[in-house]
Amino acid sequence: MSIETVEVGGTIRLGQFLKYAGIADSGAHARELIEAGDVEVDGEPETRRGRQLHGGEVVTVITDAFETAVRVA
Template structure:
């Protein structure tokens, strides 16, 4: 399976990354997705919106509508 890589050029917070990668429509939507346990980082549910991503992490969103997986570049 090919995983899309989203280049961010440094560190980014999880909530910001969800918006930047098009996985969330807004910061509030990102917060909601994370709070509901719909977001995984490297296969583990992540509930911290401020989690720092440095590159190479695999972020998966499974919100009931679809499952999308992207790698932080």
């Protein structure tokens, strides 16, 4: 799996990042992915929508429908 890089230009919350990167269609969809345990940050499961991402983290989302990994820059 290749890792795409998404520039955010500062700090961003995990839920916002999922929308910004095009992984989630909406805030509600981002919440569903996180609550379902489908989201990892740097290989660790993350259940906090408000988790601050500062850059360099790899956000991985694995569902039955798709799998993607995106680096925060």
